[in-house]
Amino acid sequence: MKFHRIFLLLPALLALAACQPTPEQAREKLAKMNVPQSDEALLAQTKSGKTEDVAKLLVTAGVDPNARQANGMTALMSAVFNGQAEVAKALIDKGADVKLDAKGFNALSLAVEKGNKDMVKLLLAHGADPKARPGSGLSALEKAQQRQNAELVELLQEKAK
Numbered sequence: 109m110k111f112h113r114i115f116l117l118l119p120a121l122l123a124l125a126a127c128q129p130t131p132e133q134a135r136e137k138l139a140k141m142n143v144p145q146s147d148e149a150l151l152a153q154t155k156s157g158k159t160e161d162v163a164k165l166l167v168t169a170g171v172d173p174n175a176r177q178a179n180g181m182t183a184l185m186s187a188v189f190n191g192q193a194e195v196a197k198a199l200i201d202k203g204a205d206v207k208l209d210a211k212g213f214n215a216l217s218l219a220v221e222k223g224n225k226d227m228v229k230l231l232l233a234h235g236a237d238p239k240a241r242p243g244s245g246l247s248a249l250e251k252a253q254q255r256q257n258a259e260l261v262e263l264l265q266e267k268a269k
Contacts, residue, residue: 129168134165141162143162146171147171147183149166150167153166154183154190154192160192163195167195167199168198168202174205174208181211184215185210185218188215188218188219188227188231189218189222191222193230196230200230206231206234207235207236209243212244212246214248215236216231216232216236216240217242217245217251219248220251220252220257221255225263232264236248237268238265249264
């Protein structure tokens with residue numbers, strides 16, 4: 109009986125897999141679009157809500173998911189700050205470190221600062237520490253408390269135990 113269910117799902121799974129380009133296909137698409145496959149290009153793409161597809165292609169093509177700006181902010185932090193959930197997920201899936209920080213911030217504290225509950229959930233699900241104090245900054249939990257965001261405080265406290 110279980111085999112029958114899997115067999116019925118096979119066309120949907122194949123269609124879903126077809127939507128995800130291979131690294132080679134991503135490189136080809138980027139070349140046709142004249143987008144350089146570089147850390148700088150990825151960082152630039154995480155700053156605009158209109159270019160999420162290009163950012164995902166860059167990550168799929170093999171650009172470093174932990175690329176940093178001159179100020180230390182990672183591509184993941186930039187995607188989080190700019191509300192690019194799909195890009196953040198693609199970066200995490202390709203190995204972006206949710207625990208990296210820069211200048212008193214980390215991805216989780218930025219998600220809290222933006223009040224983005226879905227992004228907070230994504231980062232927590234991938235190992236972000238609500239009590240981690242990035243540099244001289246506040247932890248994500250402390251930021252949520254400071255902002256009196258009861259919903260985020262409760263969510264972060266659950267993971268902080």
